[in-house]
Amino acid sequence: MKCPYCNHLDTRVIDSRPAEDGSSIRRRRSCDVCGKRFTTYEKVETIPLIIIKKDNNREQYNRKKIENGVLRACYKRPVSADAIQQTVDSIETKIFSLEAKEIPSSTIGEIVMEELKGLDEVAYVRFASVYREFKDVNTFMDELKKILDN
Structure with a gap:
């Protein structure tokens, strides 16, 4: 995942847990270059039928x-x-x-x-x-x- 602060392409996942809605995963990430932290959400992409x-x-x-x-x-x-x-x-x-x-x-x-x-x-x-x-x-x-x- 690309860092939103320095655009470095490699970040680490620090913590993962289900989001409040239960249909996605909340991930806390850290950038190895600038050291800043940010949150991403991962959810299943459904193709409209x-x-x-x-x-x-x-x-x-x-x-x-x-x-x-x-x-x-x-x-x-x-x-x-x-x-x-x-x-x-x-x-x-x-x-x-x-x-x-x-x-x-x-x-x-x-x-x-x-x-x-x-x-x-x-x-x-x-x-x-x-x-x-x-x-x-x-x-x-x-x-x-x-x-x-x-």
Whole structure:
């Protein structure tokens, strides 16, 4: 780290501790050349994730939208709040593990369906019926047959 006083390129870390917000590290540093001390903060840099919608519009990733979709699919189902949060966490982990700056909403929809299938089959069918825009009973039945055949 460069010294802000003399611009020397080599400084020492004297003390490190979590900052008040808990999401960064506070470091006290000392310059070996001028002897002055200063504080730096280190935090994780997050890359904003952009979602490409069906109509090619782009919007920033919003975890709340996934939570709402999973909650609606699990409405009046015997699924605990903890299980729902773990499912949303798992979905989010899979999304960010793709390490892409832009992801089509269809990819996210498929990940959500995959996770819901393991959580609750009725929730899966509910989500699939909205996500896949079932036009009639036959497409709904086709999706049910896929579940029953597994």
